[in-house]
Amino acid sequence: MRSRVTEQLHQILEQSLKTPDSHAKGLGPDSASSSPLVIPRGFSPHDYAVFLLHVAAEIEHGLLIQYLFAAYSLGGPQVPEVDRSKVVRWQAILLGIAREEMGHLITVQNLLKLIGGPLNLERDDFPWDLPFYPFPFALEPLSAKLIARYVCIESPNTWPDNWAAKQKEIEHLAFPNGSDGFNRVGRIYGNLKTLFADKALMPDSCFHADTLPYQASFDEWGRGYAAGARGAASPGAATPDVLIYTAYSRKTALDALDAIAEQGEAADAVSQEKDLSHFERFMELYQEFSAEPDPSKLCRPVVGNPRVVGEPDAVPNTTYIAYAPSRYWAELLNLRYRMLLTFLAHSFRISGGAGGYEEMTRGAVLNRAFGEMYNLRAIANILVTLPAIDVATPSRAAPTFELPYTLTLPYLERDVWGLHLDLIKASEDLIAQVKGTAGNDGDAFLTSLLAIDGNAAATFRSALNDGFNRSATRTPGGLS
Structure with missing residues (x-):
């Protein structure tokens, strides 16, 4: 669109x-x-x-x-x-x-x-x-x-x-x-x-x-x-x-x-x-x-304009990834792409010079943004080895980079941390779908990703709890 x-x-x-x-x-x-x-x-x-x-x-x-x-x-x-x-x-x-x-x-x-x-x-x-x-x-x-x-x-x-x-x-x-x-x-x-x-x-x-x-x-x-x-x-x-x-x-x-x-x-x-x-x-x-x-x-032999969102024939001049394992990997890439953009947007709402709580939370968000850049590269490199349509055709899948339904952050800070946790939970569900579909290297990456997400979720829950009263009583940090 x-x-x-x-x-x-x-x-x-x-x-x-x-x-x-x-x-x-x-x-x-x-x-x-x-x-x-x-x-x-x-x-x-x-x-x-x-x-x-x-x-x-x-x-x-x-x-x-x-x-x-x-x-x-x-x-x-x-x-x-x-x-x-x-x-x-x-x-x-x-x-x-x-x-x-x-x-x-x-x-x-x-x-x-x-x-x-x-x-x-x-x-x-x-x-x-x-x-x-x-x-x-x-x-x-x-x-x-x-x-x-x-x-x-x-x-x-x-x-x-x-x-x-x-x-x-x-x-x-x-x-x-x-x-x-x-x-x-x-x-x-x-x-x-x-x-x-x-x-x-x-x-x-x-x-x-x-x-x-x-x-x-x-x-x-x-x-x-x-x-x-x-x-x-x-x-x-x-x-x-x-x-x-x-x-x-x-x-x-x-x-x-x-x-x-x-x-x-x-x-x-x-x-x-x-x-x-x-x-x-x-x-x-x-x-x-x-x-x-x-x-x-x-x-x-990757397909051009790959897509997984919507019906197979919904968008002209695109290629719907029909092979189910590849489609799930592409959905995971789309989700991690959304996570990267969400972390990036959130970082601009947290002061880098305040120290204490804000300095800690800004660092956590920036760290995850960097992590998502590497995650996207790893998932993309897996996608291009998988079939796009079916195993009988030579065409390979490719990174979709489809935008989410919204990039707007919640108004309150506590709800932004809640959004990060929602996306981690959604990723966990998708990881369960793709395990075993890209060989040992793919599974090793997914195991590492789950561990990283577990650590991030603990940090985000702490930030949500520590910042609950702050978020409920003030507007988001900085001019937007």
Whole structure:
């Protein structure tokens, strides 16, 4: 389904096209980042900034999931021995960029906290095609065409000289309709920078420094991701850090937007720093992958747009995972995905500088969020080895990453802890369904997962009991 953000986006862009004022072009996805912005009807400048950050969050979240899916599609027992190290390196590149998108998503939430907007962890869903969004959301196995799409959406307006000769070839492969068939990610950040920099539209009173303790920091989320730690497109090449920026003023907010743009989504120029941008890494990956005589042998035969929610024929252009054990594993992945997003949302409601009770509970939530990232990877790696339809067909299942019915947290803190416990209980029931369906390694993972969940449940019950009186008498922590 579409998010409410994307439904309203059509109306906003339609207004801009009908406005006789030429400045209205600044609202459209084809506008340059330097174009003046027109605030659409029904919005104040501040509210429009919140809206654009919501769009940015959904773009980052969508790209993160698509890059992860492409990474998990690589590999398999059919890969020739001589190619396996190369495939592992390619997967590391994709997973590294996906982690960097996670950093962008978290930074956007920090900016929403800064200006007093509600958080947004939603994303677009297949099979919609919407303005501002790079291209229709889809979960597809890696191919030269798919990498070409990634090159295009992460590209600057002007390609560097060493790759300019390939621009038409790549754009035509990725989008047969040419440059009108996609939107560059950097444009949304260009519009945001224009709005944030204008003191007449966004006065200093819009920026709330007191939200800083509630924001996510690199010290908390950047564990182990120093420069070069996430795979490089060529031997010895450096890669950027996972960027997680806090912000307490207009300047620090603009610095955060600049940093995200420069890491790979710049609308106007390629970074001249030693670190490779997303565009540059995807470009090198495209050159290597497209040079393969038979690249299909390097990928698993996973199904595209896998799904388990709803009836088998309910959503066009998707593949329902019909094989029951695989379906249960996919349901477990969906549930753990929901748990990750719930932990992430909850972390922004707990102060990181209060000490005592809040410091303990924030640490517990962040620890589980990290754990769920690894759990999702483990479940995805199991899914791609299992049949998608039945044991007689070669197609493999794949991670579904389907969004839950809601990402809204309960109002009271005690009820948020109750939600965490509900999700752990639901996971326990699903684990009972999948035990014995993925071999000894699968069962070992499930045993470990049950133990981890047992420890987490004990912590959450303690937090619920300790915080019961606090939660019943006050609103959730921090500005939201």
